[in-house]
Amino acid sequence: MRLSIFGLGHVGLTLAACLADNGFQVLGYDVDEKKSHMISNGRVPFHEPGLDILIGKAISSKRLCLTSDPEEAVLSSDITFITVGTPEKPDGSADLTYVDEALKSIGSALSRKKDYHLVVLRSTVPPGTSREAVKALEKISGKKGEENFGFCFNPEFLREGNAVQDTLYPDRIIIGELDKKSGDLLEDFYKRFHSSKMPPLLRTTLENAELIKYAANAFLAMKVSFINMIARLCERIPHADVEVVAKGVGLDKRIGAYFLKAGLGFGGSCFPKDLKALLAYAKRLNVRLPLVEATLQINEDQPLRAMQLAEELLGDLKGKRIAILGLAFKP
CATH class of the missing domain: 1.10.1040.10 (N-(1-d-carboxylethyl)-l-norvaline Dehydrogenase; domain 2)
Incomplete structure (x- = not known):
């Protein structure tokens, strides 16, 4: 099971490091090339206890690789996690610009991909965003959601300063699924990741997961x-x-x-x-x-x-x- 991650901030980089440390092959992508260069040299661009050790191991073992090509990230993986920021607009609403940019790149790659692919959005977004994201991917790729690709909304509940432990040992996993196949695939991934220490898992609609x-x-x-x-x-x-x-x-x-x-x-x-x-x-x-x-x-x-x-x-x-x-x- 090959994984790609769009957005290497606190959420994405911590996820990448923990996955690589558990034997997964991870390909990371971030629009900030300076940040990507730091990470590829085994350095963490922010403070998070314990993360520098995991990144060093992941880079040296080549279980975590970085790319400057977003399409390569999708074409070389089975599941793509979107972990980009959703900053605040002047009116307080969530700015989904980075999510939209990620979807454009992923949709373009899906148009060239023959195999089924699962897209997992982890960024915090208002209810209804995931449903619109599926429509955007369909329009850009020319492919059909549920048939050619799957989609889940899978919120993170990390605490800065404790992100590594929260990734490895979460209180619960919430999966908002486009369809049963999408949810089954993501649940199977988490069972492999957490193994015998699998936390409680709730599968529900995309909108419920977003609101949770x-x-x-x-x-x-x-x-x-x-x-x-x-x-x-x-x-x-x-x-x-x-x-x-x-x-x-x-x-x-x-x-x-x-x-x-x-x-x-x-x-x-x-x-x-x-x-x-x-x-x-x-x-x-x-x-x-x-x-x-x-x-x-x-x-x-x-x-x-x-x-x-x-x-x-x-x-x-x-x-x-x-x-x-x-x-x-x-x-």
Whole structure:
């Protein structure tokens, strides 16, 4: 089973390294030739614990190779994973430019390929995107989805800083499938990859899988904003401590302790972007998501609250030297 990966950022490169380390033959492609050159020399263009060792092994063993030709990546593989970015537009919606460019290259290659090929989209996209992607591939390639090629949406749930472990030992695998053949092929791949440590797997529609990713991130972000809201209340109650409250709440198995850590809020490349994209998508459907709106608003206010606390303790902050302990983008 030969694999190709379009997009060698945190998601794609980590996936490529872990697959190669488990014996798969992987061909990677990225539009950034400088990044590709770094990787081909065994260097990782960003920080991710443990990834540099895996990349070094993968390159030296030749189980991970890179190409500057996207068509070669498709023609030389059986399954193509799309792991390109979907950045935020000015209106908050997801920018699908990189996904569209990948589809054009893949569709062009499929027009020259005789064998069946599976395309797997892992980028975070609004519901309905995968269905449109299949139409785009059909138009560009002249081939028929389900018959000549398959398609799945397979969201990733990686945490930066823990991406290798999250790839090797995920909590669950979600497969949104165009048809049963597509889902069967991707499930078979994951059974080979994870072997005896196969996590729970859910197969569903493309749209359900797309929404699962957004809903999961929105829920986790909500937990952060919720405990920050409780922290503000604790500030006004004598002898109340939000860390103790969070610990007591987190001991409930229905809730769990993860993401119940009060602080400056969440940041990074996923939570803010994905919540805004979810709101923009819902707005197109004339649906309000007040809980998601409140989650973002509380998060945006949180740094200002930290400044207010500093002013209450120190007075005017002008001319003061301030140390910040901890620069993680989420608890």
